[in-house]
Amino acid sequence: MKFPAILVAFILAASSVLTAQKKEVSLEEIWSGTFRQERLQSLQSLDNGDEYVILNRDRITGSSSIDVYSYETGRKTKTILSSGDLDEIKSFSNFKFSEKEDKILLSTEVEPIFRRSTKEVFYVYDIKTKELKKVSDQKIQEASFSPDASKVAYVLNNNIYILDLNKEETVQVTQDGEMNKIINGVTDWVYEEEFSFVKAFEWNPTGEKIAYIKFDETDVPEFSMDLFGKDLYPTQEVFKYPKAGEANSKVSLHMYDVEEKSSEEIDLGDKYDIARETSEMNEDAIGDFYIPRIKWTADPMILSVQVINRPQNDLDLIFVDADDNDTEVILNETDAAYVDITDNLTFLKDNSFIWTSEKDGYNHIYHYNEDGDLLDQVTSGNWEVTNYYGYDAKADRIYFQSTENGSVNRDVFSIKPNGKNKSRLTERTGTNSASFSADFTYFINTFNSVETPPVYTLHKAKDGTQVREILNNQELLDKVSGYDFAPKELTTINVLGNDLNMSVIKPSDFDESKKYPLLMFQYSGPGSQSVSNSYYGSNDYWHQFLANKGYIVVTVDGRGTGYKGAEFKKVTYKELGKYEVEDQIAAARKLGEREYIDSERIGIWGWSYGGYMSSNAILKGNDVFSAAIAVAPVTSWRFYDSVYTERYMGIPQENASGYDDNSPLSHVDKLKGDYLIIHGGGDDNVHVQNTMRMVEELIQANKQFDWAIYPDKNHGIYGGNTRLHLFTLMTDFILEKL
The missing domain is CATH 3.40.50.1820 (Alpha/Beta hydrolase fold, catalytic domain)
Known part of the structure; x- marks a missing residue:
């Protein structure tokens, strides 16, 4: 079909106008938040599995509130706490529930230290009595409820303390904490940065014991930075920073008995006694070891400890019996290069456990019994498990994210611990990630791709059925469409x-x-x-x-x-x-x-x-x-x-x-x-x-x-x-x- 010349000219002119209407992006727009994505606020599932809580802030009054929402409808059902009802604090920046969700730790006056660490003023709020108690007049670190919420453990000036909320008495657990020398209960700089955790103590499930790591960084070289600020003289920040080949902190594991108010160092075995002796004798400090994870098992008196040698190619999973502090190596993993540390270790009711490993050439999920004997390789294939979400005992299913649909994509799956009945729970090709409710009834899926900004949807964990769309970024898409983007x-x-x-x-x-x-x-x-x-x-x-x-x-x-x-x-x-x-x-x-x-x-x-x-x-x-x-x-x-x-x-x-x-x-x-x-x-x-x-x-x-x-x-x-x-x-x- 041949178009008249005047019509062709009109089409070309219209095309030019459309092109001209496209805006060119500016640097000011990029860095002023013009293309900011709408994100789902950080939510925390309640134990009932039907509801979640969100920390909301009122920009006008400056107050904070903990509000409850229904997973199924997304509607707010109630407010647990509003700082507007409190005389002592105007707002709080974070919160943590006790195990029974009857008390809340509120954090205020947060002061950053390094990437993950902070100092804060904490308060305990009793939901039933509406009573508010300050944990300490000083800024403290990593406040944590005991399992029955009768006590709060925390770190102040490199020492661990326990506040008894009923007796209003504070017990000092450790005495030797000293800046740039001895740290108890929180990590040193390099652990925080590279092993991605700060809190280095854990209550056992009955509240009788606290396991903690001590860092002796006396011999770690110091690094100093001049900070110029706006004053007449600059200040200097000095901290312990072990560079490659230099002395690390000497780490040790300890068990504190809450009733007896006494601590005992845990002997991790001859392998680590020799490593410590070698480190002390060798100027090159090659005999060290790390304790990158501690976690209580399903047995309330058995602590799991991950210990890895300094080259990070020989990892032991050790069980510590808190009754007598005896230890046993349950699992050993070695690699010609290195073994990655993860947070995937999960204990089932019978104290069997889920573990992830690259030992078959790809990162996959394994199920071991309590003695460390392999029960099943749960996943396998020339693809990677990229996130482990947890185990649902009721449905007897494991939830995970993987690259099975291509290394640039992510999907969410469920599978039986024996490796059977694998089910893909997400449908759209792109990057899918999940946040599950406490009882694994629901999960919130976050989807995005090269063409689609984040879309948040609620799904049933059983089969992935979508319940509702929570939030999308259509407004951002509409905005971007007005720019000259390829x-x-x-x-x-x-x-x-x-x-x-x-x-x-x-x-x-x-x-x-x-x-x-x-x-x-x-x-x-x-x-x-x-x-x-x-x-x-x-x-x-x-x-x-x-x-x-x-x-x-x-x-x-x-x-x-x-x-x-x-x-x-x-x-x-x-x-x-x-x-x-x-x-x-x-x-x-x-x-x-x-x-x-x-x-x-x-x-x-x-x-x-x-x-x-x-x-x-x-x-x-x-x-x-x-x-x-x-x-x-x-x-x-x-x-x-x-x-x-x-x-x-x-x-x-x-x-x-x-x-x-x-x-x-x-x-x-x-x-x-x-x-x-x-x-x-x-x-x-x-x-x-x-x-x-x-x-x-x-x-x-x-x-x-x-x-x-x-x-x-x-x-x-x-x-x-x-x-x-x-x-x-x-x-x-x-x-x-x-």
Whole structure:
């Protein structure tokens, strides 16, 4: 059919108007919250399984309330507590129920310490009597009810205390706590950062015992940071930070008898006695061990303890009998590289337990009896279990999340402990995650994909049937549709014999006959994932901004990243920065062969581990990359903490070449392109020392570069206009140099 010329002209004009109506995103919009996603407030299931509670805040009055909602209808049924009814406190920022849900711990005046740790003023609220009691006049850590809620244990100044709520008496459990020396009941810096927990004490189910970990960090070297602030003189923050190969805290496990008011150290066995002696005698401190998890079993007098050697390739699950403090190794797991620590250990009523392991090459679920004998491998296949949600005794089903539908996707499943009757509970392809009610009657599914921002729906756990939609982000979708965005494409690229996951964002007016500069983004840390079927984050909006400026933005997950099996992930063992960098260089070279990519204008950027990668990429791949940005980079693994670094690299005393051959500090003479390095001056995680050493090496090699330090900012480099300034700086660099 032939259209009249006037009609064709009209169609073209209309098309131009529609295109012109599309807005270009600005940096101010990205960092001011214009594209903020609506999220479901953090909820806590009540034991009845039919209701959940949410902490609500009244922006006008500043008050807080704990409100109860029905799972099935989503309607509010009652208010348990409102701070507006309390004289002593105006609001509270968090809460914890007692086991019987008859009392509540309220936290106020929260003061952050490090990533996960805080100091707070706690109150106990009695729901029945409506009485409010302050736990301590001082800011304390990790307040925790006893099982019958008659007592509260907490940590103050590195010592454990117990408040008897009935007698209004406080007992000091430990006496030797001292700043930068002895810690009882909470973790040291490196445990908090790398084993992801702070509270290092646990009541037993009857309230008779408290198991706790003691950290002796006397010999751990101190790290200091100058914080400049706005006063006439800067302050200095000093804390214990064990770098790779340096002395760790000496850890010990203790059992406190509440009635007798006495503690006893638990002898973990000859294996760990020898390890401690070796550590004390060896200047290289290679005989240490870690206690990354303690958890009471279904037997109220049996404590489970996970103990792992310093190289983190030999893990014991030990049972401690709290009656006589005898120990028994129930399960041992070893690996040629390392064993990951998880929170998946779950005890069933008969004290058999659920465990996850990579021992068959992929992360899967296993069921063991109370003696540590394998009953069943619950899941199997060339895919990974990515989240373990729990066990429903009534239905006799285990709930988990996995990559069975592809490594970039996530689905929720249920299965019998014997591995039979597996059922997929989610339908949409993308990233699905679940939050289950206390009795596993319902779960709230969070779904998102490259095209769909988070959608929250309620489902029946039995078969996945959707009950109702709770919240969607249609308003965000409508807003985004008004901008000149191109879709984020998911694909793969074959690099050095491996099919690697890749995402691509092209200019919205992409023309295959034109040449475009390429910017690669990556992280690449062990077990990580940057390419997934999930919706935009802040970086994606920035990448869209750059695409609008005529760049193609690509992310490739190379070897060492996660969710494709242990072999793919652990190939980087003792060689961090070798294979991951090879993959980024090879991918860039292969992409540069495409007709529409300008091989003379390929850049790369990353943050933290990604900054380490981008630094190595422009140095080792100086014939491929013409520009790189490194934000908060590690520049030598010798500068990073012991737990993380040695898990993947061993100790530097035994793997010097692995540390130095892949350090950007060893390759500064190779710099040819444009390089921007950025760091926060108050980074307690990846110290600014990394950037300062890199800067000095570049200066001595007479290499020109750009750099910026954000005073007093931590690893996230944020606060006020900081992120906007940072990304403006990075944008200007890219527009000028690439």
